Amino acid sequence: MDQLVTFAEQWIWLVIALPLAGFVFNHFLGSRLPEPLAGVIATLASGSAFVVALVAALPWIDGGRHGVTVELWDWMPSIGAEFEILWDPLSIAMTLLVTGVGTLIHLYSVGYMHGDGRFSRYFTYLNLFATSMLILVLANNFAMVFLGWEAVGMCSYLLISFWYTKPVAAEAGKKAFVVNRIGDFGFILGLVAVFAFFGTMSFDEVLVEPGAVLDQNWATAIGIAFLVAAIGKSAQIPLYVWLPDAMAGPTPASALIHAATMVTAGVYLIARSAAIFDLSETALMAVATVGALTALWAAIIAMGQNDIKGVLAYSTISQLGYMVVGVGSAAFTAGIFHLITHGVFKALLFLGAGSVIHSMGDEQDMRKMGGLLKKMPVTGWTMAVATLAIAGIPPLAGFWSKDEILSAAFNRGGYYQFIWALGIITAVLTAFYMTRWFVLVFLGEPRWDSDAHPHESPGVMTLPLVLLAVGAAVIGVINTPWRLGFEHFLEPSFESIHLQHAAEGTIAWVIAGIATIGAIAGVAFGYLTYRNRERKERFERGASRLLSGAERGFGVDGFYGKRVVAPLAATAEASARFDSKVVDGAVNGLAALVAKAGTALQPLQSGFVRSYGVGLVAGTLVLVVWFVMRGV
């Protein structure tokens, strides 16, 4: 074991360097390689990082071992921001998710991006993303987290607007970046405050005992600042609007960035800063409230979406809300547990959606699908597993992690039982809209356009689906109420924190029972409603106002456009007019006045240079005399 710890200390930088090498290689040579090669190299780069991470993780798997830090080089030493890696259970969990799921998505992309004119460019972005995300999760100081945080945002921008000749894609990319920047504003202010009080960005000094430095108000303030950051990156209310638009990017990129990894960075940030949140009940409650409201709100919108990726996008927002509830309930390990299981089953769902879109000739409207299970059995059955997993049907992955969060919230008592109730409602809705999604796409009569020829995707795409489906089915067992293996594994990262644990004994069974009944009811209601055309139409008529509102996202985007963007644009316009008319106008007016006076006083004007010379001397003299007289 000690040898493996040494291995980790010596070689863990490879986890970042390998995808980076893939990026550099493909950036310069990728476009000259025959098509699959660039993708294969990118996949190997990501895969080898996974292998290194796995080996380096072995000493920690049993739990109880503290993290190690590895300093690489100086970055901004005066603020305690070095390139320094922290290899502890929390970063191990994140790294394995990013490289593991990431590698499968790389592999899948080799098939999905086949024939695209910028095939190799896509893989450079994917590798660069992996590099950035790994910097984020492996950082040992806040500035380096912020480096990864911004870099993943940049990769997200590049991948959303990958098909940049489509105006929608270009607009969505910019929107994502700008909305995220609002969150980053919060992050920066949080870091400014951290530096003001701690004089460093390093986790070693900030997170060990922040209670010895911060007072109550500032612990809350920093917590809220980080929450704002998380609201941007993890697409929570009110900044979630960029994520549905982000679906304009290639679907596997959505799976990796906008479902499994990048969007969870906000949750990770809160979990990593647990020591600060631990000091402020107010900050925790704010976090939990944002999460619960987002979970519910996005689930309602997901019920009315007709785009196969649209449902998944809102579902991601909703599930991120659960994770935020988890960390907001001080159940940091439960939040991270859900982050991991969701990473697996949501990546699977997106890849499945991609498989469908691929075979339907880029059709994304579910009203033009149906009955695809027969044509695409592997995709269909893996999606069935994923749907049940996210719906929270035991013993699939989503059940365990969601139950852990809800149980912890309930157990925390008081206000958190209200949060728990919102979570249960959301769980029912989740089961319902995901079943609707599955039924509309895979069951019932075909409603395809006449030129559609759906077919199963190639093996390079279905293999990742199968592997992820196995994961979605079984990964929950790493943490069950009988054997809290994952929680035990993570504990060294949360040593000094008052961790909120899930309920125990009878209550635990009751809570799990309620969640399970809710999930089954949601699935059953969704299946019965959407499997039968008459019942479907009756339901859609009855709930038409809700569903049509949900389909439009309740007009939130339009509201922002009118109430936020338009006034800001008007202010900018007014500033520009003010600048050219008033500020510059005053200068030009003054110049004209001087010129006139000059002409009046000096009829025999002798040209520009000479009058400047005279002015220079005269003016200087006047000034000197004046200064001297003032007794300077």
Add this chain to the structure above:
Amino acid sequence: MEISVISLLIGVAIAAAIIVSLLPARRPELPIPVGLLLSLIPVAIAGWMFWEFESSAGIQFAEFLTIYEPWGIAWNVGVDGLSMPMVLITTILVPVSIGASSSISDRPRLFVTMILLLEAATLGVFVALDLIVFYVFFEFVLVPMTFLIGIWGSENRIYAAVKFFLYTAFGSLLMLGGIIALVLTASAGGVPSFAWQDLVGLGLPESTQLWLFAAFGIAFAIKVPLVPVHTWLPDAHVQAPTAGSVLLAGVLLKMGTYGLLRFNVILFPEAAVQAVPVMATLAVIGIVYGAAVAIVQPDLKKLVAYSSISHLGFIVLGIFALTGAGLEGAVIQNVNHAITTGALFLLVGMLYERRHTKLIADYGGVAKNAPILAGMFLFMSLASIGVPGLNGFVGEFLVLVGAGRTLPVWTVIAATGVILAAIYLLWAYQRVFTGEPDKEENKTIKDLHFGEIALFVPLVALVLVLGLYPNVLLEKITPTTDAILEHLEATTDYEVPDTIELTPIGEVEQDHG
């Protein structure tokens, strides 16, 4: 006799200007390549200086040669952590600017001569430690730049050139008055000295300091420029030829921020401490206002020009934060802004050469046919926006965390600048480069050719090196900025705040326990 390296550096630039001006007039193809090659010699000299430059405070490579003893004027030059980075980046930007001027067909010999003279003058500004020498260089910079704008500029070049000249000449006039008044006061009837070293730590009365601070400060504020004395900048940039814009943004504006540090803060410490609220407010107005105006500019070059106003606001905020991180950030941001904004002006120039328009609305879908040009623009935009890992981040972040301790409210407002920067640059990128090229002219646009790409190689390398290993500069800057703070603490009541002390939760709990 020992050849002193700074004289050599400036001498080489002047010699290069003379050599180019003597090239035969019937060979118009010569000045650009010859000028480019000659301008690499200062890069080598400055590079050697940077290599040899020790990470310690104090003037290095100092030279002192009396010019006129009765008045105490001397060829008194040298570099420290404030000027060394600027000397290096100035020499690097000159060959890039000359290389980007191959489309100049009108009197190329004179054009290159002017650029090399400009280089000599700006280097003089950064190394001068005698206030008269400084003033002469500071003024002399105006001459070649005014010609560059007035002769090789666009339609409205005369207006812009005169405006540029008058605006900044007005400022320097005030400064000259300030210099003379300062030296007269300092010498108090004895032998005057214009040596900066002799003028540090005079312990002038506060009111005197304030007046002198204002006289110098207005000159530098115009140069930076700070709102509301900024309106010469957009006109000058829009009209200037590409090389002029690159050097204007990259080097000339920095004479303002450099001057604020070298003279206002160091010579008039009491006044500098007093002036913090005013200067910080002007800086923050510049950040937000410059960015807001940039968003809606229809002209791409004007947009980049206004973005400069916003970025320079960060530098001024960093200076007047009067903390270690703030000062470091300000100095390194001087360099970083020179690189990214210089590169953006180069790219705007390359677009202009292809399409003969700077209006954003005339573009669209350029990335499809010119992916390298688009990629480069995006890369430099992201660096300018302050994406960490690239250079722009380091300076702005240090400024913000540095200012957070002393100017919390200003810092919060300044931080909105990071949102606005993303809006104006990415929106501009979107409109110029993305979508399908719908206008005929944009369908045939050519991508960057080899020679153009080569110009970006040093800039891209600097963006990455300074983004990922800024310590290469910071370690040479920090001793000087630390010394400035010590000087401030020694000469005024100001104390650089350590971390802010709170009554920690832990103690409260112990009290109750």
